[in-house]
Amino acid sequence: MASRKSGKAAGNKPSKAWAGRFREQTNRLVEAFTRSVAVDRRLYAHDIQGSIAHCRTLAKAGVLTRRETATIAKGLQSVCRELEQDRFRFLPEDEDIHMAIERRLTELIGPLGGKLHTGRSRNDQVALDIRLYLRDEVKALIGRLTEFQRVLVAQAQAHENVPMPGYTHLQRAQPVLFAHHLLAYVEMFERDKGRLDDAHVRLNVMPLGSGALAGSNYPVDRLYTASLLDFPAVTQNSLDAVSDRDFMIEVSSALAVVMMHLSRMSEELIIWSTQEFHFVDLPDGFCTGSSMMPQKKNPDVPELVRGKTGRVYGHLMSLMTTLKALPLSYNRDLQEDKPALFDALDTTRDSVAVMTELMRRLRVDREALTRALTGGGMLATEIADYLVTKGVPFREAHAITGRVVRWALDEGRELSDLSVEDLLAFSPRFEKSVLERLTVQGAIDRKAQIGGTAREQVARRIKELTKRLA
Numbered sequence: 001m002a003s004r005k006s007g008k009a010a011g012n013k014p015s016k017a018w019a020g021r022f023r024e025q026t027n028r029l030v031e032a033f034t035r036s037v038a039v040d041r042r043l044y045a046h047d048i049q050g051s052i053a054h055c056r057t058l059a060k061a062g063v064l065t066r067r068e069t070a071t072i073a074k075g076l077q078s079v080c081r082e083l084e085q086d087r088f089r090f091l092p093e094d095e096d097i098h099m100a101i102e103r104r105l106t107e108l109i110g111p112l113g114g115k116l117h118t119g120r121s122r123n124d125q126v127a128l129d130i131r132l133y134l135r136d137e138v139k140a141l142i143g144r145l146t147e148f149q150r151v152l153v154a155q156a157q158a159h160e161n162v163p164m165p166g167y168t169h170l171q172r173a174q175p176v177l178f179a180h181h182l183l184a185y186v187e188m189f190e191r192d193k194g195r196l197d198d199a200h201v202r203l204n205v206m207p208l209g210s211g212a213l214a215g216s217n218y219p220v221d222r223l224y225t226a227s228l229l230d231f232p233a234v235t236q237n238s239l240d241a242v243s244d245r246d247f248m249i250e251v252s253s254a255l256a257v258v259m260m261h262l263s264r265m266s267e268e269l270i271i272w273s274t275q276e277f278h279f280v281d282l283p284d285g286f287c288t289g290s291s292m293m294p295q296k297k298n299p300d301v302p303e304l305v306r307g308k309t310g311r312v313y314g315h316l317m318s319l320m321t322t323l324k325a326l327p328l329s330y331n332r333d334l335q336e337d338k339p340a341l342f343d344a345l346d347t348t349r350d351s352v353a354v355m356t357e358l359m360r361r362l363r364v365d366r367e368a369l370t371r372a373l374t375g376g377g378m379l380a381t382e383i384a385d386y387l388v389t390k391g392v393p394f395r396e397a398h399a400i401t402g403r404v405v406r407w408a409l410d411e412g413r414e415l416s417d418l419s420v421e422d423l424l425a426f427s428p429r430f431e432k433s434v435l436e437r438l439t440v441q442g443a444i445d446r447k448a449q450i451g452g453t454a455r456e457q458v459a460r461r462i463k464e465l466t467k468r469l470a
């Protein structure tokens with residue numbers, strides 16, 4: 001960042017756009033305290049895009065000539081290139097990206113640069129910039145989530161008929177397909193994309209022309225500005241337009257839910273990759289070792305994703321708290337929106353990216369999954385439901401089966417190894433046909449309704465998703 005050399009601003013060459021009204025220069029502490037350029041400089045391309053549309057709107061309103069508009073637009077493009085190529089020199093008096101760009105524009109094209117801000121305030125300007133920026137970010141994140149889903153569907157397909165224990169309370173419950181488990185996450189990310197799409201609808205509204213708070217004194221055609229920037233609608237109340245940050249809260253809340261889903265998946269990967277479970281082997285390139293214990297291979301990536309989830313929740317809470325009790329319209333508190341929003345976006349984007357690559361390389365230990373299917377009495381529901389087909393009320397069937405399970409546990413027997421004779425000791429309703437039900441595959445394939453774990457259902461959903469995500 002630039003040195004203080006250009007602090008020569010006092011006297012008759014004011015450093016700030018508003019210096020005319022002041023007797024004193026801005027205190028250095030205040031300059032540093034109010035400065036946001038380190039955070040909002042990432043808005044530069046969208047700021048310039050918005051400024052060019054603003055100029056063209058002023059030209060249409062007869063406020064600028066076509067020549068002036070062309071010169072300003074050319075100047076703005078040069079500033080944009082300087083920023084792109086990291087040649088732009090920020091000065092200490094550049095409070096935010098908006099003022100930095102206007103200051104540089106005026107250096108490049110002279111006093112004409114001073115006409116750019118006609119009929120505009122940084123309040124409607126920043127409202128526009130964030131909306132333009134978020135439109136791009138939200139679309140990009142939806143694309144990343146789609147790629148992540150593709151990876152998960154591909155893993156599901158590669159392990160299409162691999163059974164595993166399904167859990168409730170982290171206790172073995174009923175057998176399911178490993179693919180079915182992975183596809184559960186695909187559904188979650190599908191809803192996450194829906195939430196981002198919804199947020200996009202409300203952020204895709206054009207606020208420029210709201211001025212500082214009351215509107216514009218110039219006959220600007222706001223619908224024209226909107227069409228230049230590809231917005232389907234314009235905001236309908238200037239006070240609201242410069243105060244509104246709920247579109248950011250919606251995006252941040254959608255991001256928090258994405259992170260929550262990633263965190264649940266992370267937690268499972270952490271458990272599954274323990275020596276106790278060993279259902280999966282995390283790729284070496286995505287784990288770290290210990291500085292002390294040579295044997296260690298730690299699941300740091302999922303742990304960090306789980307940890308960063310709290311950070312994104314925090315940003316959502318920070319935005320909500322910033323807005324709470326804030327009177328209309330613009331207040332400087334609102335500048336605190338960007339560190340929260342940007343970090344939430346960055347963290348979520350990076351988390352999705354790293355988890356995509358981890359899952360692409362995940363190795364699944366089929367034998368460990370199969371081993372885990374024994375010993376848990378997971379076919380008990382099958383026995384109970386079999387008795388129901390023989391006319392036993394479900395509650396009674398449940399009780400009979402409970403006694404069977406208790407006995408098998410005491411005897412160290414697997415339910416799948418029981419004979420009809422063993423079972424007849426508990427109820428006269430058992431027949432030979434019960435044995436067909438006492439297999440993992442049979443238990444899985446009987447869950448054949450939409451949404452069940454039967455092979456045919458999982459295969460159908462894989463096909464649908466593959467098509468949808470293509």
Ligand code: ARG
Pocket residue numbers: 036040096122123126330332334335336
């Ligand atoms: N940097 C400011 C922000 O991000 C821009 C708007 C400044 N407006 C003002 N009235 N000081 O909120």
